[in-house]
Amino acid sequence: MNRTTLAITLAAAVGFSGGAFAQAKEQFVPANFYWVGPYAPGGSGIAGGMIDYFKMINARDGGVNGVKFTWEKCETEYNNARGVECYERSKKHPPTGATLIHPLSTGITYSLIEKGTADKIPIVSVGYGRTDAADGRVFPYIFPMITTYWSQNTAKIKFMGMKAGGMDKLKGKKIVNLYHDSAYGKETIPVLDAQAKIYGFQVTHLAVPHPGNEQQAQWLQIRQIRPDWVILRGWGVMNPTALKSAQRAGYPREQIIGVWWSGAEEDVIPAGDAAKGYIAAGFNVSGSNYAVVKDIEKHVYAKGNGEMNDKSRVGSIYYNRGVVFGIVTVEAVRKAQERYGKGKSMTGEQVRWGLENLDLNEGYLKKLGATGFMQPLKLSCMDHEGGGQVKFQQWDGTKWNVITDWIASDQSLVRPMIEASAAQYAKEKGITLRDCSKEK
Amino acid sequence: MYSLVALGFVLIYKASGVFNFAQGAMVFFAALTFVSLVERGVNFWLALLITLAVMVVLGMAIEKVVLRPLVNQPPITLFMATIGLTFVLEGLSQLAWGSQPHGLDLGIKDVPMEWLAQSTGMFISQFDLFASGIAAVLVASLALFFQYTRIGRALRAVADDHQAAQAVGIPLKNIWAIVWAVAGFVALVAGLMWGARNGVQYALTFIALKALPVLILGGFDSVLGAIVGGLIIGASEKLAEVYIGPMVGGGIESWFAYVIALLFLLVRPQGLFGEKIIDRV
Numbered sequence: 001m002n003r004t005t006l007a008i009t010l011a012a013a014v015g016f017s018g019g020a021f022a023q024a025k026e027q028f029v030p031a032n033f034y035w036v037g038p039y040a041p042g043g044s045g046i047a048g049g050m051i052d053y054f055k056m057i058n059a060r061d062g063g064v065n066g067v068k069f070t071w072e073k074c075e076t077e078y079n080n081a082r083g084v085e086c087y088e089r090s091k092k093h094p095p096t097g098a099t100l101i102h103p104l105s106t107g108i109t110y111s112l113i114e115k116g117t118a119d120k121i122p123i124v125s126v127g128y129g130r131t132d133a134a135d136g137r138v139f140p141y142i143f144p145m146i147t148t149y150w151s152q153n154t155a156k157i158k159f160m161g162m163k164a165g166g167m168d169k170l171k172g173k174k175i176v177n178l179y180h181d182s183a184y185g186k187e188t189i190p191v192l193d194a195q196a197k198i199y200g201f202q203v204t205h206l207a208v209p210h211p212g213n214e215q216q217a218q219w220l221q222i223r224q225i226r227p228d229w230v231i232l233r234g235w236g237v238m239n240p241t242a243l244k245s246a247q248r249a250g251y252p253r254e255q256i257i258g259v260w261w262s263g264a265e266e267d268v269i270p271a272g273d274a275a276k277g278y279i280a281a282g283f284n285v286s287g288s289n290y291a292v293v294k295d296i297e298k299h300v301y302a303k304g305n306g307e308m309n310d311k312s313r314v315g316s317i318y319y320n321r322g323v324v325f326g327i328v329t330v331e332a333v334r335k336a337q338e339r340y341g342k343g344k345s346m347t348g349e350q351v352r353w354g355l356e357n358l359d360l361n362e363g364y365l366k367k368l369g370a371t372g373f374m375q376p377l378k379l380s381c382m383d384h385e386g387g388g389q390v391k392f393q394q395w396d397g398t399k400w401n402v403i404t405d406w407i408a409s410d411q412s413l414v415r416p417m418i419e420a421s422a423a424q425y426a427k428e429k430g431i432t433l434r435d436c437s438k439e440k
Numbered sequence: 441m442y443s444l445v446a447l448g449f450v451l452i453y454k455a456s457g458v459f460n461f462a463q464g465a466m467v468f469f470a471a472l473t474f475v476s477l478v479e480r481g482v483n484f485w486l487a488l489l490i491t492l493a494v495m496v497v498l499g500m501a502i503e504k505v506v507l508r509p510l511v512n513q514p515p516i517t518l519f520m521a522t523i524g525l526t527f528v529l530e531g532l533s534q535l536a537w538g539s540q541p542h543g544l545d546l547g548i549k550d551v552p553m554e555w556l557a558q559s560t561g562m563f564i565s566q567f568d569l570f571a572s573g574i575a576a577v578l579v580a581s582l583a584l585f586f587q588y589t590r591i592g593r594a595l596r597a598v599a600d601d602h603q604a605a606q607a608v609g610i611p612l613k614n615i616w617a618i619v620w621a622v623a624g625f626v627a628l629v630a631g632l633m634w635g636a637r638n639g640v641q642y643a644l645t646f647i648a649l650k651a652l653p654v655l656i657l658g659g660f661d662s663v664l665g666a667i668v669g670g671l672i673i674g675a676s677e678k679l680a681e682v683y684i685g686p687m688v689g690g691g692i693e694s695w696f697a698y699v700i701a702l703l704f705l706l707v708r709p710q711g712l713f714g715e716k717i718i719d720r721v
Binding site: 036038040044210223244272313 | 640
């Protein structure tokens with residue numbers, strides 16, 4: 001074989017293998033999370049849960065109809081600029097670009113709304129993000145799934161009403177909304193103000209500057225206000241600091257209700273005894289006694305392939321939340337394949353259809369081994385939220401105990417607010433509303 | 441509490457004329473090392489001793505690897521080196537011990553003393569008193585050390601002029617190694633106090649940023665200034681948050697301290713207790 005023949009043969013081989021690579025049955029999902037910095041406990045736990053779920057699906061089922069999941073990690077540090085950079089880096093990854101993105105930051109979600117829409121890549125913000133994006137007619141590629149902040153907030157007020165003996169008993173009560181001074185923290189102010197008018201309670205919003213490790217002034221104000229409830233809308237170090245400050249201010253922890261980003265083990269353990277009795281909302285629960293988690297242990301950890309260095313975190317709130325992220329991602333791809341071709345890699349646009357037609361009912365969750373692990377979920381073109389329920393859990397000093405069943409949010413209040421806010425956004429941006437009756 | 445962190449800055453500045461940006465990372469590194477050892481079953485006092493040894497070795501290593509090659513360089517060069525050091529220490533801490541937050545119980549109650557709360561309405565805990573006591577002891581010890589010991593005087597000479605100090609026979613390498621080791625000890629104390637209050641986690645590094653207005657107010661080279669500055673900044677930012685905050689939407693304490701420092705700079709650039717620098721032109 002002379003040199004020319006060899007070169008041609010090699011080129012053909014490379015071309016063939018390249019072509020084969022392009023045809024590889026893979027589904028790429030960016031893992032744009034954070035493993036360092038002040039919010040690393042949340043980022044690393046959720047990333048671990050999601051990636052482990054993909055590993056389990058690949059190992060147990062060979063992927064979805066033979067299409068295996070791949071991922072690439074990008075460190076966002078919970079920083080908007082870094083989040084956008086990671087998005088740009090991952091959006092064109094072979095074979096079909098990013099399937100969808102979990103930005104894991106309300107700020108980054110806001111930064112990606114227009115980009116994701118233009119690039120036809122779904123931005124999935126499970127339990128965070130821009131609430132009015134639940135109106136899929138205005139935000140076709142944004143999915144604030146499962147339960148939005150506004151829905152959660154109405155469930156919290158409902159919980160307070162239950163504790164008070166009825167919603168009418170909330171009249172004259174005082175509530176302090178202690179929030180992280182960021183896009184995330186401010187998200188629920190409008191709905192709380194609206195509910196205060198409806199139920200006649202008094203709400204005071206107190207901002208805590210980033211990162212939240214100094215709160216003496218805020219708790220001094222809380223002491224003066226003497227509220228019946230404090231809503232803790234924290235993130236990272238703000239949460240244990242709030243609980244410790246509450247203890248120092250003599251405020252009962254049983255009257256503090258945290259958002260789900262304030263309700264993980266990492267939020268209460270650093271506070272020690274000060275966290276006992278504290279209540280937090282959740283759209284997923286902790287524990288490894290679920291079939292889905294056991295499958296991860298069997299197919300991933302038993303083979304020494306787990307993502308978490310500290311295996312004791314498997315089954316924690318953040319880890320399980322990451323598994324929920326994994327479930328909705330995998331099932332959206334599966335749904336998309338049903339329409340666009342089983343065994344094919346799906347594009348972002350196709351996965352968007354999969355998300356809008358996702359129906360994770362009780363029976364389906366049972367098949368996934370996730371009964372009680374997460375709530376049933378049904379999305380549509382109109383409704384990108386899909387769930388809207390909340391469970392409440394209480395910290396006993398060593399573990400979270402679920403103290404309620406799923407509590408439905410007040411959609412009669414939330415949905416009109418979502419549509420009004422989305423319509424305002426559409427007007428500002430000159431967006432024509434999609435006609436959902438034409439979406440099949 | 442702020443003063444405990446500010447003390448570490450003053451120490452380095454007094455001895456080398458460098459603003460050590462890495463002091464916050466040192467606080468984090470010390471606290472994380474200590475709590476990780478305790479969680480692995482090491483006895484409290486032994487863990488304290490090991491962490492102290494680690495901080496002393498770290499201080500000496502910083503002198504040898506980072507500072508020694510930069511002797512006689514302008515202060516801004518040394519300052520930039522400490523910024524780089526910050527990132528190295530933050531990364532190293534998380535690489536070695538992970539990024540999970542930890543609780544730290546020093547066995548001192550952090551709940552308001554009931555009798556005091558009832559009689560005066562003031563919510564002060566045993567922990568507050570303990571932290572104040574620690575700060576007072578550290579200040580007194582450092583003040584005596586700088587004023588009356590041979591090494592202390594040598595440190596001040598080095599801060600004034602590296603070359604002149606070397607010329608009169610002061611061993612610069614040893615002096616810097618000592619002072620960085622002592623700064624490591626101060627970082628450990630500050631880390632334990634802040635860690636016990638808010639948990640040991642990455643956010644400890646941000647506390648260092650609060651020390652900057654404290655130092656501007658009190659004077660970069662004054663141990664007493666660190667204490668007085670800490671008290672003034674701590675009290676004024678809290679009062680501002682309570683009384684001015686509601687008028688402007690709240691959340692102002694993070695930057696209000698810098699406003700005070702800025703105003704103070706205009707009136708008294710050297711700080712309350714800082715040494716006034718007069719240059720011959």
